Amino acid sequence: MRQQLGYDDIKAAAERIAGHVRPVAVAPAEGLGGSGDAKGAELWLALEYLQHTGSFKARGAQNFLRAHREAGTLPDAGVTIASGGNAGLACAWAALRQGVRATVFLPANAPQVKVARLRSYGADVRLVGTEYAEALAACEEFAASSGALASHAYDHPLIAAGAGTLMEEIHARVPGLDTVLVAVGGGGLFAGVATAARQHGIRAVAVEPEHSRALHAALAAGRPVDVTVDSVAGDSLGARRATALAVDAARPDGDVIGARSVLVPDEAIVRARRELWEDRRILVEHGAATALAALLANGDNDSTSTGTGTGNATGTGTADTYGYRPADGEKICVILCGANTDPATLSTSPAPR
Known part of the structure; x- marks a missing residue:
């Protein structure tokens, strides 16, 4: 049966995890986002990288495990998850809070900073393959043989609903918000x-690396499809296939706000990450910088989405659209969703393609 996600799920998640996650901090971000197109907008940053475990994933993990605890469905074998790193960290942290075991499967090339933190939470870390999909297959086999509760990095209504609580907090902290940019x-x-954004009349813009475009491809195909992953942000945005929940959330349903899907090149992601560090001393992972990169990518391709609704990026995802051009006076919040990264990579990031 197809899974569904509604606003009521997000409200329930907010009540369930209240007091168990850190409320998001927001900060004005004048001067960020490059020159020219972004200057006419009012820009805010949602500093979700300050969350427990260093990413937004703590919200979904708490919601998932607390919901199962309430239902009496947490098994003695504990919980297991496959992850590029951040979801595993959140799951292991939430499991530790619930007093259950966590077995986490990661690609063998996962950043060592994430592996070390996982072990600090007491997780059983198992390194498998070189991509998330391979770790996921091993995790599914383990769940079937051990009886552990299988969580998921992103493809579950409880996980997505927990993540959606972030938008509820942003909406409360930034009155009059027009648009939110999401990696x-x-x-x-x-x-x-x-x-959650649709409930409040706010446009949500999905931002993906051009060579890791699972949602963009799914929107073009009308259903989730497999894609290849080859991006500097692949360690956290490296899913081969988007969840159907995201495809449903991005499809237009007659509302005038809708959602957008845009792409950014690795060059813009690297530039955004360095700008955050050089201008604000904010150090995030490449995946988190991807959302800000949408405001820097306008010069990388002639096709750009605009805040006025005249661009060619829509919920259908049928065109390759690079970057996001704000309308004059548009109030935008960029979600900085994770900071589990090695500071040394600021000087060793790959050169643009």
């Missing part, structure tokens, strides 16, 4: 944020 890997954060 997308598998789409769990986007599904939750877009569902």
Whole structure:
């Protein structure tokens, strides 16, 4: 049966995890986003990288495990998850809070900073393959043989609903918000944020690396499809396939706000990450910088989405659209969703293609 996500799920998640996650801090971001197109907008940053475990994933993990605890469905074998790193960290942290075991499957090339933190939470870390999909297959086999509760990095309504609580907090902290920019890997954060944003009349813009475009491809195909992953942000945005929850959240349903899907090149992601560090001393992972990169990518391709609704990026995802051009006076919030990264990579980031 197809899974569904509604605003009521997000409200329930907010009540369930209240007091168990850190409320998001927001900050004005004048001067960020490059020159020219972004200057006419009012820009805010949602500093979700300050969340427990260093990313938004703590919200979904708390919601998932607390819901199962309430239902009496947490098994003695504990919980297991496959992850690029951040979801595993959140799951292991939430499991530690619930007093249950966590077995986390990661690609063997996962950043060592994430592996070390996982082990600090007491997780059983198992390194498998070189991509998230391979770790996921191993995780599914383990769940079937051990009886552990299988969580998911992004493809579950409880996970997405927990992520959506972030949008509820942003809405309360930034009155009159027009648009939120969200980095997308598998789409769990986007599904939750877009569902809540639509409730409040806010446009959600999905931002993906051009060579890791699971949601963009799914929107073009009309259903989730597999894509190749080859991006500097692949360690956190490297899902081969987007969740159907995100595809549903991005589809237009007659509302005038809708959602958008745009792409950014690796060059813009690297530039955004360095700008955050050089201008604000904010150090985030490449995946988190991807959302800000949408405001820097306008010069990288002639096709750009605009805040006025005249661009060619829509919920259908049928065109390759690079970057996001704000309308004059548009109030935008960029979600900085994670900071589990090695500071040394600021000087060793790959050169643009």
